[in-house]
Amino acid sequence: MQQLTPTTGVSLAIALRLALLAWSHVQDQTMAVKYTDIDYSVFTDAAALVASGGSPYDRATYRYTPLLAWLLSVVNGKLLFCVSDLVAGLCIHGINRLSLLEHGKKLSNTLYNFNLELALWALNPFVAVISTRGNAESIIAALVLLCIYLLKTKQTILAALAFGLAVHLKVYAIIYALPLWLFIDCKPQTQPPKPSTRSKSRSRSSSRARSKSVSRKVSPKKEIPPSTTLLSLFTSFFTPSRFLFGAISGSLFLALTYLFYTIYGHPFLEHTYLYHITRQDHRHNFSPYFYHLYLTSTTTPSKLSGLLAFLPQLGVSSFVGAVAAARGDIVFAVFAQTWIFVMLNKVITSQYFMWYLCFLPIVLQRTRIQWQKGLGLVVLWVIGQAVWLLNAYRLEHLGENTFRRLHFAGLLFLAINTFVLVEMTKGHELEGEMNHSEVKKKK
Numbered sequence: 001m002q003q004l005t006p007t008t009g010v011s012l013a014i015a016l017r018l019a020l021l022a023w024s025h026v027q028d029q030t031m032a033v034k035y036t037d038i039d040y041s042v043f044t045d046a047a048a049l050v051a052s053g054g055s056p057y058d059r060a061t062y063r064y065t066p067l068l069a070w071l072l073s074v075v076n077g078k079l080l081f082c083v084s085d086l087v088a089g090l091c092i093h094g095i096n097r098l099s100l101l102e103h104g105k106k107l108s109n110t111l112y113n114f115n116l117e118l119a120l121w122a123l124n125p126f127v128a129v130i131s132t133r134g135n136a137e138s139i140i141a142a143l144v145l146l147c148i149y150l151l152k153t154k155q156t157i158l159a160a161l162a163f164g165l166a167v168h169l170k171v172y173a174i175i176y177a178l179p180l181w182l183f184i185d186c187k188p189q190t191q192p193p194k195p196s197t198r199s200k201s202r203s204r205s206s207s208r209a210r211s212k213s214v215s216r217k218v219s220p221k222k223e224i225p226p227s228t229t230l231l232s233l234f235t236s237f238f239t240p241s242r243f244l245f246g247a248i249s250g251s252l253f254l255a256l257t258y259l260f261y262t263i264y265g266h267p268f269l270e271h272t273y274l275y276h277i278t279r280q281d282h283r284h285n286f287s288p289y290f291y292h293l294y295l296t297s298t299t300t301p302s303k304l305s306g307l308l309a310f311l312p313q314l315g316v317s318s319f320v321g322a323v324a325a326a327r328g329d330i331v332f333a334v335f336a337q338t339w340i341f342v343m344l345n346k347v348i349t350s351q352y353f354m355w356y357l358c359f360l361p362i363v364l365q366r367t368r369i370q371w372q373k374g375l376g377l378v379v380l381w382v383i384g385q386a387v388w389l390l391n392a393y394r395l396e397h398l399g400e401n402t403f404r405r406l407h408f409a410g411l412l413f414l415a416i417n418t419f420v421l422v423e424m425t426k427g428h429e430l431e432g433e434m435n436h437s438e439v440k441k442k443k
Contacts (some may be wrong), residue, residue, distance in 0.1 A: 003114045006093065013089060013122035017082045020132040024078075040077060040134025047072035057267040065169055065272050066260050068136060081131040085138035089122040091145035092361045095331065098152050099365065113365065120361040127354065135351050140170045141358035147176075148330055151184060151245075160245045164252030171273050172355075175341055178318055179325035179333040181246065185239045186328050277310075286348035286388055288414045291407035293346065313344040332366075332428055335359035336421060343417040350385075369427035377420050384409075384416035 004012075027035040046056035046069040056062050056069035071080065096117060121127055131138045143166035150159035163180065166173040260268045289309055321337030324330075338356040342348060367374070388409040391402040 004118060006114070009114065009118045009122055010086070010089075013086060013118070013128075016123060016125075016128050017086075017132055020128055021078060021082070024132055035133060037133040037135050039136075043068065043072050043077050043134065043136070047077070055264055055267070057264060057271055063271045063275050064136075065256075066264060066268065067256065068169065077136075078132055078134050081134065081136055081138050082128075084142040085127055085131045086122070088138060088142040088145050088358055091142065091149045092117060092121055092358070094149050095145070095152065095362050096365055098149070099362075116364060117361040120364065121358065124357075127357065130351055130354055135354075136169075137351050137354040140166055140173060141354060143169070144173060144176060144334070145358060147180065148334070151180065151330070156184065156241050156245050157248055160248035161252055163245075164249035165256075167249070167253050168256045171276055172341070175314070175317060175321070175337060176334050177246075179321040179330060179337060181242050182322055182325040183328070183330040183333070184242045184245055186326065286385070286410055286413055287346055288344075288407075288410045289346050290410060291403060294403065309344075309346050313341055316344065317341040331359055331362045335363050336425065339417070339421050343414055343421075363424070363428065366429040367424070367427050368429060369423070373423075373427075377423060380416055381420055384413040388413055 024035040027033075042059060042062050043064075045059045046062045046064075049058050050056050050066065050069045051073040056064075056066050062069070071077075093114075127138075143162050147159045147162040147166065150156075150162060159180075163173070163176070167177075257269075260272075317337045317340040320340060321333045324333035324336060335356055338359070342352050342355055345352065364374075369377075388406065391405045391409050394400045395402045395406065
């Protein structure tokens with residue numbers, strides 16, 4: 001299939017979003033089921049309050065930074081979200097092109113597939129619908145991808161500004177701090193492929209021959225003082241570039257926090273940050289925790305269990321992200337980390353899938369998974385959602401008591417997500433592995 005040009009791809013992406021924006025106006029005016037997300041009315045109401053000199057938190061259920069309301073008071077929100085997901089698409093393309101320059105024209109024995117990149121993001125109906133319905137997730141996707149692109153091009157200061165702004169807009173983005181930190185000045189330790197049995201036997205025989213010919217006198221190893229080892233570990237972890245990134249991103253985050261706290265007081269902290277930590281949402285959703293939170297929503301242990309749910313979520317996602325980032329593969333690090341963070345979250349809705357789907361067009365350029373198996377994984381992932389949605393429909397529209405079935409459907413979706421991520425990890429070609437293969441070819 002002929003590859004589309006970037007100009008054609010961007011033009012089609014813009015046309016798709018303009019068409020959906022036009023349709024959203026028609027559906028909202030003529031149909032009972034509205035196209036526009038209910039959250040968008042919350043955004044616009046808060047923006048109207050800000051424009052009239054009020055507080056965005058006078059609007060019930062506004063749980064976001066005032067900066068978003070300020071932006072929407074001067075620009076159309078849906079257009080801003082569409083532009084953001086197009087910017088995210090440009091960052092995806094830029095990161096993929098950087099990989100081409102770093103590792104040659106071929107990735108995983110497959111020519112770089114621009115059509116795949118377009119299909120997964122810029123021309124993905126799911127992505128376009130989320131933005132045109134008035135959901136703000138595309139802003140975070142654009143900022144995180146921009147941060148990664150800037151780090152790859154050694155623009156640390158601009159990357160830090162993008163990351164600090166992303167964390168302010170959506171506090172969950174703080175989970176990327178450790179992988180990004182480790183990626184800066186990263187020198188991945190690549191491992192050569194395992195030798196075959198024949199090469200192992202040759203190696204053993206040659207080592208025996210060498211051992212017989214050398215003297216038994218072995219010079220003692222020079223011991224390295226523990227203080228020197230600790231100092232080297234400290235200096236390798238706190239490099240100047242890493243410190244600069246942390247200082248600038250942290251300073252921007254704290255400056256914005258201080259600014260809005262002085263204007264709006266405690267409601268800003270409560271609704272922008274604290275609410276998302278102590279949130280107790282017992283309404284049915286994809287989360288494996290939903291049924292437990294539903295049954296204990298009026299009890300004190302529910303609040304404690306909600307906080308304890310962060311431990312496996314943050315622990316597992318941080319470990320996986322750090323390991324991949326230390327190997328130099330920052331995109332797969334944040335992809336796997338976000339996937340785990342979402343599937344173990346206390347609340348999971350469809351828009352949360354945007355958090356990791358934005359990395360997929362980059363990750364799949366370096367996969368060894370055959371398309372047949374990949375298609376099977378996609379179908380399995382969709383089936384997991386379909387089982388849950390069927391039971392949710394029976395609950396909402398038919399009035400049937402399907403809470404227990406929804407709980408089991410959520411557990412099934414968790415198992416499917418775990419299996420899909422494991423298979424993607426097994427089939428992924430890390431940056432370190434690519435670098436080693438490049439060196440081997442040169443030799």
